[in-house]
Structure formats: structure tokens, C-alpha cells
Amino acid sequence: MAHLNQRRSENVNGDFYVDTTCIDCDTCRWMAPSVFTAKGEQSAVYQQPTNAEERLAALQALLSCPTSSIGTVEKPEDIKIAQSSLPIAIDKNVYHCGYHSEKSYAAASYFIQRPEGNILVDSPRFTPPLVKQLEKLGGIKYMYLTHRDDVADHEKFAAHFHCQRILHREDITSGTENVEIQLTGTDVFSSDVFGSDISGQSPDLLIIPVPGHTKGHTVLLYKNKYLFTGDHLAWSKSLQQLIAFRDFCWYSFSEQTQSMRRLLDYSFEWVLPGHGRRYHTDTSTMAQEMQKCLTWMENA
Numbered sequence: 139m140a141h142l143n144q145r146r147s148e149n150v151n152g153d154f155y156v157d158t159t160c161i162d163c164d165t166c167r168w169m170a171p172s173v174f175t176a177k178g179e180q181s182a183v184y185q186q187p188t189n190a191e192e193r194l195a196a197l198q199a200l201l202s203c204p205t206s207s208i209g210t211v212e213k214p215e216d217i218k219i220a221q222s223s224l225p226i227a228i229d230k231n232v233y234h235c236g237y238h239s240e241k242s243y244a245a246a247s248y249f250i251q252r253p254e255g256n257i258l259v260d261s262p263r264f265t266p267p268l269v270k271q272l273e274k275l276g277g278i279k280y281m282y283l284t285h286r287d288d289v290a291d292h293e294k295f296a297a298h299f300h301c302q303r304i305l306h307r308e309d310i311t312s313g314t315e316n317v318e319i320q321l322t323g324t325d326v327f328s329s330d331v332f333g334s335d336i337s338g339q340s341p342d343l344l345i346i347p348v349p350g351h352t353k354g355h356t357v358l359l360y361k362n363k364y365l366f367t368g369d370h371l372a373w374s375k376s377l378q379q380l381i382a383f384r385d386f387c388w389y390s391f392s393e394q395t396q397s398m399r400r401l402l403d404y405s406f407e408w409v410l411p412g413h414g415r416r417y418h419t420d421t422s423t424m425a426q427e428m429q430k431c432l433t434w435m436e437n438a
């Protein structure tokens with residue numbers, strides 16, 4: 139809960155504010171860009187919401203802030219409307235969960251609703267309003283974890299939804315040793331990991347190992363359209379291109395570069411990362427951007 143007596147002086151006057159506990163995770167700035175901006179090494183409100191749409195986005199950011207650093211002077215009577223608006227549909231049956239967790243340094247997590255069983259991609263905060271909404275959407279059959287850092291409340295989700303968790307064995311730690319499905323090797327894993335019968339049909343889910351950020355990092359490609367990239371790949375707002383995080387690479391940047399080259403073989407329209415900005419374009423432009431990212435990495 140944000141505290142008014144810790145309100146940053148950089149905020150404009152008005153109802154919404156950011157307090158001094160902000161960890162500069164960027165979440166509020168991309169969720170409600172007309173309200174929040176960077177001021178120094180933390181966020182601040184630069185313009186109060188001017189309409190219902192902006193207010194809803196600001197409240198969604200308030201709920202998603204991993205450190206509860208966003209507050210309102212007046213008690214928000216419409217908070218339940220914002221709670222019921224999360225997860226937010228990104229496209230068709232693919233959602234952004236919101237409720238980022240400080241345990242995963244505010245990584246975004248996603249939800250795929252599908253007849254064969256819903257998939258939670260990485261872990262949001264385990265909080266009753268989100269759990270209720272996920273129940274309404276049909277619960278969780280699989281919890282796919284891109285890598286060891288963004289697992290946050292995986293145990294609570296597994297216990298509540300009785301879902302099967304999936305994580306590469308190279309990224310298993312003492313906190314994830316009970317993960318039900320532990321992947322091994324660097325071959326691509328097909329839909330059968332998710333219990334699908336793939337005979338006679340092209341798989342709509344592929345798990346692609348991309349060692350680099352961590353040794354066991356993988357990405358999930360859904361319907362040759364949505365690539366869930368964890369901390370492997372993201373859009374940089376400042377560079378205006380796809381990037382990998384060289385300063386936050388815990389295993390090997392040269393291996394990560396090799397892994398990025400591997401992704402050139404795949405076609406997709408969306409990059410949906412844990413950290414950094416998401417990116418959407420047509421497959422042809424995405425292919426060009428991926429090549430540009432690879433060239434940038436090779437020269438980094």
C-alpha cells in the first residue's frame with residue numbers, strides 16, 4: 139500500500155501518485171503511458187487521468203505494481219471494476235495477467251485460454267482477485283515457466299489449481315525441485331509436453347530452448363504467432379528495436395546470441411517478454427527486426 143507521506147515530489151498534483159518505494163520496474167509506464175513516466179530513477183505521475191479509459195489503465199497499473207508504490211488520495215470506489223478487468227486481453231485468447239510480483243522483479247506473466255487446457259506463462263502474484271478471475275476463465279492446466287527467475291508464486295498456483303508446472307531441468311533450483319515436468323536437452327519440445335495429441339496436425343505449441351540468459355531458459359511459441367520470451371528477448375523503448383539484456387545475462391551472452399539465431403527459423407507476430415516492452419508487427423517485419431537484433435548482439 140502506497141503512503142501519502144512518502145509521495146514523490148515529482149508527481150503532479152492530484153489523486154494518483156507514486157511514492158518513494160518505487161523500484162523503477164517500468165510496469166506502470168507501459169500499462170498507463172498517459173499517466174506515468176520516469177522522473178529520475180523512479181516513476182511519477184506526469185498527468186492525472188482525464189477520462190474513464192485512462193483511469194482504468196492507471197488503476198490496472200496500481201494493482202500490478204509489484205511494490206504497491208502507486209496510491210490514490212481518495213479511496214478508489216471503482217477498484218473492483220479494475221480488478222475484474224485483469225487479466226487484460228492482448229489478442230484473442232491471450233492475456234496479460236497484471237499483478238506483477240516483486241519476487242520476479244516485476245516480470246509480466248501471461249495466460250492462454252484454450253480448449254485443451256489453459257496455460258499460465260510465468261508467475262504473477264498469487265492474489266485472491268486474480269485467482270478468482272483465472273477461475274472464471276477456466277482455471278490453469280499448465281504453468282509454463284520460461285526460466286528460474288520468474289517463478290514467483292508458482293507453488294501457490296500449483297497447489298490451488300492443481301496445474302502441471304513445466305521448467306527446464308537446467309533451471310531447477312531448491313525452490314522448484316518439485317516441478318512436475320522437467321525438460322532436458324536442447325531439442326525443441328512439441329505440443330505433447332502439454333498432453334496434446336499431435337498426430338496428423340501441426341503442433342500449436344513449441345517450447346524452444348534458448349540458453350543464454352540462464353542455462354535452462356526456454357521460450358514458448360503458440361500458434362506460430364505469439365512468442366513468450368521471458369528474459370531472452372524484448373523490445374527496447376529507448377533503442378526502438380528488439381534486444382537481449384547483456385547486463386542481465388547470468389549464463390553466457392555468446393550462447394544467447396546463438397539461441398537468438400535459432401529463432402530466425404520461426405515465424406511469429408508477437409514478442410511477449412517478462413521484462414522490457416512487448417512488440418507486435420507482421421511476420422515479415424518481425425523477421426527483419428530479429429535479424430537486426432542478432433546483428434546488434436553480434437556487435438555488442
Ligand code: SF4
Pocket residue numbers: 156159160161162163164165166167180181199202203204205206207208244
Ligand atoms: S509499477 Fe510500481 S515499482 Fe514499477 S515503476 Fe511503476 S511505481 Fe515503480
